Amino acid sequence: MKRLLVLLLVLVMNQAYAENGKPASAGYEKWKKECGSCHVAYPPHMLSGENWQQLMKHLDKHFDSNAVLDTRDNSLILDFLKRYAGSGERYSSASLRISDTPWFVREHRVISENEWKLSQVKTRSNCSACHGKVVLGD
Ligand code: HEC
Numbered sequence: 001m002k003r004l005l006v007l008l009l010v011l012v013m014n015q016a017y018a019e020n021g022k023p024a025s026a027g028y029e030k031w032k033k034e035c036g037s038c039h040v041a042y043p044p045h046m047l048s049g050e051n052w053q054q055l056m057k058h059l060d061k062h063f064d065s066n067a068v069l070d071t072r073d074n075s076l077i078l079d080f081l082k083r084y085a086g087s088g089e090r091y092s093s094a095s096l097r098i099s100d101t102p103w104f105v106r107e108h109r110v111i112s113e114n115e116w117k118l119s120q121v122k123t124r125s126n127c128s129a130c131h132g133k134v135v136l137g138d
């Protein structure tokens with residue numbers, strides 16, 4: 001039952017992403033393509049708007065990678081991320097990592113240090129090692 005509810009919620013949210021005003025739709029397509037090329041496209045509601053803003057400002061130094069975009073794509077994606085961002089402390093982290101936010105830490109408190117280090121997982125950022133596309137909003 002819980003899985004079904006999550007699935008329905010995700011379906012509804014995906015529609016919301018796709019159906020809103022034109023700029024949001026363009027941002028959605030760009031986000032899926034550009035932010036999903038190296039890792040899963042982390043859903044906007046998992047991090048605060050201020051964190052997304054900081055993250056998009058420094059894509060040249062993106063967690064030791066270079067993920068720089070042209071100005072137009074950058075601002076389309078940022079608009080999209082901010083529109084659907086999480087709000088409040090629970091969705092913020094100084095490191096700009098979803099995996100350091102209070103909500104994430106809480107939801108994953110059952111996982112031990114050793115489990116995070118399993119070779120199939122390697123890093124907390126590797127959401128799809130444990131989650132299907134449903135949780136990740138695809
Ligand atoms: C060139 C490859 C590349 C592209 C393109 C890219 N990223 Fe990343 N991203 C990374 C790497 C590498 C990490 C660090 C992963 C790790 O620590 O295991 C990362 C980590 C992240 C994290 C933190 C994950 C966590 O641990 O919570 C977020 C959030 C993020 N990226 C958002 C984005 C967004 C938004 C875009 C699109 C604008 C994007 N990324 C595009 C390579 C990329």
Ligand code: HEC
Binds near residue numbers: 099116127135
């Ligand atoms: C080592 C495996 C693992 C990794 C990696 C992992 N998670 Fe999880 N996640 C879990 C487990 C286990 C739970 C708890 C499920 C429960 O309580 O039903 C959970 C819970 C969640 C939940 C809340 C419960 C739900 O199913 O909706 C969300 C959202 C979530 N994770 C997102 C993420 C995101 C985003 C990432 C990557 C940044 C990630 N997870 C990385 C294992 C993992």
